[in-house]
Amino acid sequence: MMTNQIVLLPILIPLAGAFLVLLLHNWKTWQARTAFAIMLLSLASSAWLLYQVWLTDEAVVFQLGGWIVPYGISLIADYLSAFLVLMSQLVLLLGVAYAMGAKDNNISYPTFYTLFLTIGVGLTGALLSGDFFNLFVFAELLVISGTILTAISDDRLGAEAAYKYFYISLLASAFLLLGIGSLYISYGSLNMADLAARIQANPGKPLLPFAIALLTATFMVKSAVFPFHFWQPDFHTAAPTAVSAMLSSVVVKLGVYGFLRMTTLVFVDQSETLKMLLIVLGVVGVIFGGLSAIATKNAKRMLAYSTLAQVGFILIGIGWGTMLSIAAALVFTFNHSLIKAAMLMLAGSVASRSKVKSAAFEVVSGVGRSMPYAGVLFFIGCLALAGIPPTNGFINKYLVIESGIDINALIVVILLALGGILTLIYTMRAFQKIWWYPLPDMDQHKAYGDRLIAPSLLILLVIVLGLWAQPLIQYSEVTSAWLLNSQNYIQSVLDAIIPQGG
Amino acid sequence: MQVLTAIAIGILFAIGIFQMLRRNVIRSAIGLIILSNAINLFLLSTGDFQGIQPAYVDTPAELRSDALPQALVLTAIVISMGGIAFVLSILYTISARYKTSDLDEIKGLKN
Numbered sequence: 001m002m003t004n005q006i007v008l009l010p011i012l013i014p015l016a017g018a019f020l021v022l023l024l025h026n027w028k029t030w031q032a033r034t035a036f037a038i039m040l041l042s043l044a045s046s047a048w049l050l051y052q053v054w055l056t057d058e059a060v061v062f063q064l065g066g067w068i069v070p071y072g073i074s075l076i077a078d079y080l081s082a083f084l085v086l087m088s089q090l091v092l093l094l095g096v097a098y099a100m101g102a103k104d105n106n107i108s109y110p111t112f113y114t115l116f117l118t119i120g121v122g123l124t125g126a127l128l129s130g131d132f133f134n135l136f137v138f139a140e141l142l143v144i145s146g147t148i149l150t151a152i153s154d155d156r157l158g159a160e161a162a163y164k165y166f167y168i169s170l171l172a173s174a175f176l177l178l179g180i181g182s183l184y185i186s187y188g189s190l191n192m193a194d195l196a197a198r199i200q201a202n203p204g205k206p207l208l209p210f211a212i213a214l215l216t217a218t219f220m221v222k223s224a225v226f227p228f229h230f231w232q233p234d235f236h237t238a239a240p241t242a243v244s245a246m247l248s249s250v251v252v253k254l255g256v257y258g259f260l261r262m263t264t265l266v267f268v269d270q271s272e273t274l275k276m277l278l279i280v281l282g283v284v285g286v287i288f289g290g291l292s293a294i295a296t297k298n299a300k301r302m303l304a305y306s307t308l309a310q311v312g313f314i315l316i317g318i319g320w321g322t323m324l325s326i327a328a329a330l331v332f333t334f335n336h337s338l339i340k341a342a343m344l345m346l347a348g349s350v351a352s353r354s355k356v357k358s359a360a361f362e363v364v365s366g367v368g369r370s371m372p373y374a375g376v377l378f379f380i381g382c383l384a385l386a387g388i389p390p391t392n393g394f395i396n397k398y399l400v401i402e403s404g405i406d407i408n409a410l411i412v413v414i415l416l417a418l419g420g421i422l423t424l425i426y427t428m429r430a431f432q433k434i435w436w437y438p439l440p441d442m443d444q445h446k447a448y449g450d451r452l453i454a455p456s457l458l459i460l461l462v463i464v465l466g467l468w469a470q471p472l473i474q475y476s477e478v479t480s481a482w483l484l485n486s487q488n489y490i491q492s493v494l495d496a497i498i499p500q501g502g
Numbered sequence: 503m504q505v506l507t508a509i510a511i512g513i514l515f516a517i518g519i520f521q522m523l524r525r526n527v528i529r530s531a532i533g534l535i536i537l538s539n540a541i542n543l544f545l546l547s548t549g550d551f552q553g554i555q556p557a558y559v560d561t562p563a564e565l566r567s568d569a570l571p572q573a574l575v576l577t578a579i580v581i582s583m584g585g586i587a588f589v590l591s592i593l594y595t596i597s598a599r600y601k602t603s604d605l606d607e608i609k610g611l612k613n
Contacts, residue, residue, distance in 0.1 A: 151592060173585075174541050180545070
C-alpha cells in the first residue's frame with residue numbers, strides 16, 4: 001500500500017461504515033456497537049495520518065485517479081488538516097459513545113448512526129480536500145446530515161430550527177459557489193496550492209476582492225461568527241444532545257479552518273483587511289456571546305452562545321496572524337472542542353433526567369442534586385470554559401492573551417479578559433441553578449438518564465491536557481511555523497510524486 | 503451572446519433575491535430555487551467562453567469550451583436539488599403544524 005493512500009482512510013472508513021450500519025438497523029445494539037468500532041478504526045487511521053505527516057515533515061498528497069497535480073481531485077493532509085481531522089474524529093467517537101448511552105427516542109431512528117457517520121465523512125473530507133469545490137461538496141454533506149439529525153430531534157422545535165439553519169446554509173453555499181466561480185474565471189484553477197501560486201504571480205484580477213468577500217461570508221456562516229450567528233443558538237439547542245455536542249464543538253471549526261487557509265495560504269498578500277475584520281468581529285463575538293449567554297434561560301442555549309464567544313477568541317488569534325497567536329488559536333480550537341462537547345453532553349444528561357425533556361433552567365433547576373458525579377464534571381467543565389487552572393482552558397486563554405501582549409494589542413487583551421469574566425459568570429450561574437437550588441418537587445425527575453461515560457472521558461482529557469500541555473503546544477507551534485510559510489504547502493503539493501500506471 | 507447571458511443571469515438573481523425576502527415561506531423557498539439556478543448558470547458561464555460551443559469537439563483548442571465548469575455545475579445541480587427537496591419537505595412539516603405559510607406566524611422558537 002502506498003503511504004500517501006492513507007489520506008483516504010479517514011474519509012472512506014466512516015463512509016463505508018455509514019452504509020454498513022444502515023444494513024444493521026434491525027439490530028439496534030449491534031448498530032451502535034458497529035458505529036463505535038468504525039469511528040474507533042477511523043480515529044486510529046487519522047492518528048496514523050498525523051504521525052505520517054509528522055514523520056515526513058511535509059504534506060501527504062493523494063491524487064484521486066492519478067491525474068497530475070493541478071488537475072483532478074487532490075486530498076491533502078498537512079500539519080493543520082491532519083490535526084483538525086484527529087480532533088474531529090476524537091470528538092465524534094465520543095459522540096457515538098454518548099449516543100449509545102442516551103435515552104432519546106431519535107437514537108432508534110434507523111438512519112441515526114448513518115447520518116452521524118456522514119457528519120464525520122463531511123467534516124473529514126472538507127478538511128482534507130485540496131480544492132475549493134471539493135470542500136463545498138463535503139461541506140454540503142456535513143450540513144445535510146446535521147440538519148436531518150436536528151429535524152428528527154425529540155424537541156418539537158427541531159424541524160423549525162433545522163429549516164432556519166438549512167436555509168441559511170444553502171445561502172452560504174450559494175456564496176461559496178459564486179466565490180468559486182469568480183476564482184475560476186480569474187485564475188482558471190480551484191486547487192488551493194495552485195491558486196495560491198497563481199494569485200501570488202498575478203494579484204490584480206478585478207474579481208479577486210469579490211471572491212475573497214464571498215468566501216469570508218461563507219466561512220462566517222459556517223462557524224457562526226457574530227453578524228451571521230442568528231441561526232446557531234436555536235439550531236444547537238434543538239438538536240439531540242449527542243448531535244449538538246458535535247455541532248457546537250467540531251462542526252463550527254470548519255469555518256476556522258477556512259479562515260486559516262484563506263489568511264495563510266490562498267490570499268496571503270490580500271488578507272490584511274480580512275485579518276482586521278476577524279479581530280473586530282472576534283472581539284464583538286466574545287462580548288456579545290458572553291452577554292447573550294448570561295441572558296439565556298436554557299443551559300444548552302447558554303452553551304451555544306458560549307461557542308459564539310469562544311470562536312471569537314480563535315478568530316482573534318487568526319487575525320493577529322503571528323506565529324504565537326496562530327499556535328494559540330490552534331490549541332484553543334482543540335481544547336474548546338473537548339470542553340464544549342463535554343459541557344453539552346452534561347447539560348443534555350441533566351435534561352434527560354427531568355420530566356419534560358428540556359434543558360431550560362426552570363425545568364432542570366435542582367435536578368443535579370441527585371447526580372453529584374455529573375456536578376463535579378460540570379464544575380470542572382465550567383472552570384475549563386472560563387480558563388482557570390488546572391484545566392486546558394487556562395492554557396489556551398493564557399496563550400491567546402500572551403500572544404496579544406506580545407504584539408501590544410492591549411485594548412483587545414483587556415476586552416478578552418472581560419470576556420473571560422463573563423464566561424465565569426454564566427457558567428457558575430448555570431452550575432448554581434442546576435446543582436445548588438432545591439428541587440421544587442421530588443418526583444419531578446427520573447432516576448435514570450443518559451450515561452456519563454463520554455463526558456467523563458472528555459473531562460479527563462481536559463484535565464490531562466491542562467496538566468500536560470507541552471506536546472499540544474509544541475505541535476501547534478510547528479503547525480503555525482508551517483502555515484506562516486505558505487511556500488511549504490504549495491511546494492509539497494505541486495511537487496508531489498504521482499504514482500505511474502495507477 | 504455573452505451580454506445576453508449576463509443580463510439573463512442578473513435578472514434571475516434579482517428575482518431570486520426579491521422572492522427570498524418575502525414573508526411567505528413558500529415564496530422564499532421558490533426564491534432559493536431561482537437563486538440556485540442563477541448561480542448554476544453563472545458557474546456554467548465561467549467556462550463557456552465561446553458561447554455555445556460544446557466541450558469536446560474536433561474544433562481547435564481556442565474554440566472549445568472548458569469542460570471543468572460543466573462537471574462542477576453538474577455536481578452543484580444535484581446538490582441543490584437534494585437541498586431544495588429537503589427544504590420543501592421540512593416546510594411541509596412546518597406548515598402542517600402551524601397551519602400557515604406566513605413567516606411571522608411561525609414563532610415557536612421565539613420563547
